[in-house]
Amino acid sequence: EIMMTQSPATLSVSPGERATLSCRASQSVNTRLAWYQQKPGQAPRLLIYETSTRATGIPARFSGSGSGSGTEFTLTISSLQSEDFAVYYCQQYHIWPLPFGGGTKVEIK
Amino acid sequence: QVQLLESGPGLVKPSETLSLTCTVSGDSISSGHDFWGWIRQPPGKGLEWIGSIYYSGSTHYSLSLESRVTIDLDTPRNQFSLRLTSVTAADTAVYYCARRAIIVGSSGHVIDIWGRGTLVTVSS
Numbered sequence A: 001e002i003m004m005t006q007s008p009a010t011l012s013v014s015p016g017e018r019a020t021l022s023c024r025a026s027q028s029v030n031t032r033l034a035w036y037q038q039k040p041g042q043a044p045r046l047l048i049y050e051t052s053t054r055a056t057g058i059p060a061r062f063s064g065s066g067s068g069s070g071t072e073f074t075l076t077i078s079s080l081q082s083e084d085f086a087v088y089y090c091q092q093y094h095i096w097p098l099p100f101g102g103g104t105k106v107e108i109k
Numbered sequence B: 001q002v003q004l005l006e007s008g009p010g011l012v013k014p015s016e017t018l019s020l021t022c023t024v025s026g027d028s029i030s031s032g033h034d035f036w037g038w039i040r041q042p043p044g045k046g047l048e049w050i051g052s053i054y055y056s057g058s059t060h061y062s063l064s065l066e067s068r069v070t071i072d073l074d075t076p077r078n079q080f081s082l083r084l085t086s087v088t089a090a091d092t093a094v095y096y097c098a099r100r101a102i103i104v105g106s107s108g109h110v111i112d113i114w115g116r117g118t119l120v121t122v123s124s
Helices: none
Strands: A004-007 A010-013 A019-025 A033-038 A043-048 A060-065 A073-075 A087-092 A104-106 B003-007 B017-023 B035-040 B048-054 B059-061 B069-075 B079-084 B093-101 B110-114 B118-122
Touching: A004 A087, A010 A019, A010 B079, A019 A033, A019 A104, A019 B017, A033 A060, A033 B048, A033 B110, A043 A060, A060 B069, A073 A087, B003 B093, B003 B110, B017 B035, B017 B093, B017 B118, B035 B110, B035 B118, B048 B069, B048 B079, B079 B093
Parallel strands: A010 A104
Antiparallel strands: A004 A019, A019 A073, A033 A043, A033 A087, A060 A073, A087 A104, B003 B017, B017 B079, B035 B048, B035 B093, B048 B059, B069 B079, B093 B110, B093 B118
16 A cells, blocks of 8 residues: 655745645655645645646646656645645545545644 | 535444445536545544545445445435444544546546535444
């Protein structure tokens, strides 16, 4: 089973600053990596899929990238807005089963 | 617009079976394009993928839950269900149903639609 590890667990950022979140897979998932945003009391929302493609309606300040190895991925929020403070999860959809990472909470500094 | 809605008991006794239904509108679960599945989230914790089912009935489950979980389709009602046997307090969570679809630019099925979630508490 592929293990997904996210870091850091918590990221403290001031509004307007850049946030960089990491996700590592225990083996290659090719480009099949998605990111989800979850706010308190809400269901998760798809942000990024196929490593770097933004979902419909997602602002351009959100971007995803991968190292090319299929194991290291990054979500970048270029200039944090108040509505971006939330928990972010990565998930691979390359090989069954399909675990999520443990999440990164982005909080106001 | 595709919508998913979870329903079922909010309280289940330990050792009993948790049963939930997801009603799909705006898409057909028998269309042959999508996977349908369940994810859960214990209070204050992260997301845990439970399993998925394809229109053909083929299933995939979490390795940690596969001995206790069953996901089924009810195509006439356009619903799919989750059964989790021998529950304990550790199964207390918000349970989400979700659709996995191939969307523009994806090489595989991505969870693109989520239900609102339903809290299930395991307690006597």
